Amino acid sequence: MKIVLIGAGNLATNLGKALKKAGHDILQVYSRTATSAEALAAILDCPATTDLTTIDNRADVYILSIKDKALRDVIAELTHSLTSSGGDLTEKVFLHTAGSMPMDVFKDKAPHYGVFYPMQTFSKAREVDFSIIPTFIEWNDETAHTRLAALAQSISRCVYPLSTADRKYLHLSAVWACNFVNHCYDIAAGILAAHHLPFDVMLPLIDETARKVHALSPHDAQTGPAVRYDENVIAAQSALLADDPELRQLYELLSKSIHRHA
Amino acid sequence: MKIVLIGAGNLATNLGKALKKAGHDILQVYSRTATSAEALAAILDCPATTDLTTIDNRADVYILSIKDKALRDVIAELTHSLTSSGGDLTEKVFLHTAGSMPMDVFKDKAPHYGVFYPMQTFSKAREVDFSIIPTFIEWNDETAHTRLAALAQSISRCVYPLSTADRKYLHLSAVWACNFVNHCYDIAAGILAAHHLPFDVMLPLIDETARKVHALSPHDAQTGPAVRYDENVIAAQSALLADDPELRQLYELLSKSIHRHA
Numbered sequence: 001m002k003i004v005l006i007g008a009g010n011l012a013t014n015l016g017k018a019l020k021k022a023g024h025d026i027l028q029v030y031s032r033t034a035t036s037a038e039a040l041a042a043i044l045d046c047p048a049t050t051d052l053t054t055i056d057n058r059a060d061v062y063i064l065s066i067k068d069k070a071l072r073d074v075i076a077e078l079t080h081s082l083t084s085s086g087g088d089l090t091e092k093v094f095l096h097t098a099g100s101m102p103m104d105v106f107k108d109k110a111p112h113y114g115v116f117y118p119m120q121t122f123s124k125a126r127e128v129d130f131s132i133i134p135t136f137i138e139w140n141d142e143t144a145h146t147r148l149a150a151l152a153q154s155i156s157r158c159v160y161p162l163s164t165a166d167r168k169y170l171h172l173s174a175v176w177a178c179n180f181v182n183h184c185y186d187i188a189a190g191i192l193a194a195h196h197l198p199f200d201v202m203l204p205l206i207d208e209t210a211r212k213v214h215a216l217s218p219h220d221a222q223t224g225p226a227v228r229y230d231e232n233v234i235a236a237q238s239a240l241l242a243d244d245p246e247l248r249q250l251y252e253l254l255s256k257s258i259h260r261h262a
Numbered sequence: 263m264k265i266v267l268i269g270a271g272n273l274a275t276n277l278g279k280a281l282k283k284a285g286h287d288i289l290q291v292y293s294r295t296a297t298s299a300e301a302l303a304a305i306l307d308c309p310a311t312t313d314l315t316t317i318d319n320r321a322d323v324y325i326l327s328i329k330d331k332a333l334r335d336v337i338a339e340l341t342h343s344l345t346s347s348g349g350d351l352t353e354k355v356f357l358h359t360a361g362s363m364p365m366d367v368f369k370d371k372a373p374h375y376g377v378f379y380p381m382q383t384f385s386k387a388r389e390v391d392f393s394i395i396p397t398f399i400e401w402n403d404e405t406a407h408t409r410l411a412a413l414a415q416s417i418s419r420c421v422y423p424l425s426t427a428d429r430k431y432l433h434l435s436a437v438w439a440c441n442f443v444n445h446c447y448d449i450a451a452g453i454l455a456a457h458h459l460p461f462d463v464m465l466p467l468i469d470e471t472a473r474k475v476h477a478l479s480p481h482d483a484q485t486g487p488a489v490r491y492d493e494n495v496i497a498a499q500s501a502l503l504a505d506d507p508e509l510r511q512l513y514e515l516l517s518k519s520i521h522r523h524a
Contacts (some may be wrong), residue, residue, distance in 0.1 A: 010485060067490065067492060068487075068492050068494050068495050069492065069493070069494045100487070100494075100495045100498055100499065119463065119464075119466075119467055120466065120467055120470055121467060121470055121471055121474065121483070121485045121486070122485060123474065123478065123482070123483060123485065125477075125478065125482075126474060126477065126478065128470060132466050133466060134463045134466060134467075158463075158466075160463075166457055166459065168498070168499075168502060169453055169454070169456075169457045169459070169502065170454070170457075170459060170463075171495075171499070172453055172499045172502055172503075173450040173451075173453045173454050173459070173464065174450070174464070174467055174486075175486055175487065175488075175499060175513075176446045176447075176449045176450040176453070177446060177447055177450040177464045177467055177468055177471070178467050178468070178471045178485070178486065179484065179485065179486035179487075179488055179489070179520065180446045180516045180520075181443045181446045181447070181468070181471050182471055182474075182475070182480050182483055182484050182485075183480070183484065183488075183516060183519060183520045183523075184438045184439060184442045184443045184446065185438075185439055185443070185475050185480035185483075186479075186480035186481050186484065186523060187438045187519075188435040188436070188438040188439040188480075189435075189479065189480050189481070190523075191431055191434055191435045191438070192431070192432070192435050194431075195428055195431045195432075197428065197431065197432060197435075199475075199479070199480075201381065201396045201420075201422075201432075202381075202435065202436070202439045203475070203476060204381075204382065204394050204395060204396060204420075205381055205382055205383060205396075205436055205439055205440050206439055206440070206443070206472050206475065207472055208382060208383055208390060209383055209439070209440045209443050209444055209472070210468050210469055210471070210472035212383065212385070212388060212444075213444070213447050213461075213465070213468065214465060215388065216385065216387065216388065217448075217451065217461070218444050218445070218447035218448035218450075218451050218461075219448050219451070220385070220387075221383070221385060221444055221447075222441065222444050222445065222448065223272060223383045223384060223385065223440070223441065223444075224383070224436075224437055224440065224441035225330075225362070225437065225441070226437075226441055226445075227441070228329065230329060230330050230331065231331070232330050232331045232362075233330050233362045233433075236362055236430070237362065237430075237433070237434045237437060240430060240431065240434055241434075246515070246518075246519060246522070247519075249515065250512075250515055250516065250519060251437075253508070253511065253512055253515065254442045254445060254512065256508075257445060257449075257508060257509075257512060258441065258442075258445045260508070261445075261448060261452075
């Protein structure tokens, strides 16, 4: 398929690489910032633009991977610009990749549209194996479905249909299981650094904590002072955080929450 | 070495198996509860007891893996009982395995003592590879050091000396990197279950989140709405948790904390 990527962030970069590898033809990369657009365009060996009025109108699929709050404006500008330059919207499918944005953000702007949500944490510096990424798709009609399903299955072996309503909760779960988890790692790293202890000693523990929930439910996998309700340890550890009231509050709320769910 | 295990919980179970595998002679298992003592004793093929006055007085090393708040009382009872039954404390080394308890908990109770802290999350149902567990040791004299170091190195390739003062912070970091992380998994599981979505779809994300911090610092690895400060998503996700004020408060505090550290 001929594809234009709108956005050149972490997700667009990893998705662009996977699409190119799968044999799709990336016509162009758009980003608000020239350096991002050019960096991804160089990787994908295609032109870059920072101007939505110059978007290539020959693509089969336009994939928008941009900040949620910019999505509505960019869709309006993009479809307007394609129509103005003689593009036929009835031949195109428009997709966004946002976990928390409804599919209907495209409504009345384009005839065929959908959502392509690959649930993973993407960093530009890190290549991921797209084939095992659970990818959740939603579509408004058969034209969108056919093209979206083919596109998704060309890069992932794990493609599932999911409604806007359920995707919101999936995305919320992903924030807990990834972003908040990573922040806990970051807090641990900060405590260790303050005491000149290397973060690397945490890795076997981090790995086992992740591996464990392949075999046990997180509820059954829980260990440590909070689930044992070892008040001495909880009070002593909370006191160690006395110089950072925000962190101390988080420590106490998380400990209470673990105990309440135990 | 001839070893008596005081405690039969998650850590004692995994440690006992590793010690037996390394060729040590487990003389006896003590636990306050008969079923725990007998279950571990059966695995280790040794006698069980629930009575500290019947502890075998022939061991070289006594390892206490019990709740922190019980530690002082059990040490007092144990050493008293060993002396009463004719055991010579000068020939024995006493160890505990608690991250947050000082080594000095043994002071004036026994001549040779130390701490053996294997930093890992242990569940009885799950066997772990002890050889890669970072194990932190502390000792009060050369007798304790010699025996403790030999014991630790017989089961782990990663043995480091660590003071009581630093171990407290290491343990606190471990609570963040493991127990709080696992609680975030558990919260994700709860949200998914409420919407009839399987937890298994989270595993590739959980695995990549853990793998990422082998290559990037947690700070550089962060992604998601909070670090982008995507206020629309944060507000919408917070609203999804409106029926659980505790969870909502945690969501907002964690999001703010990520943004503040970004």
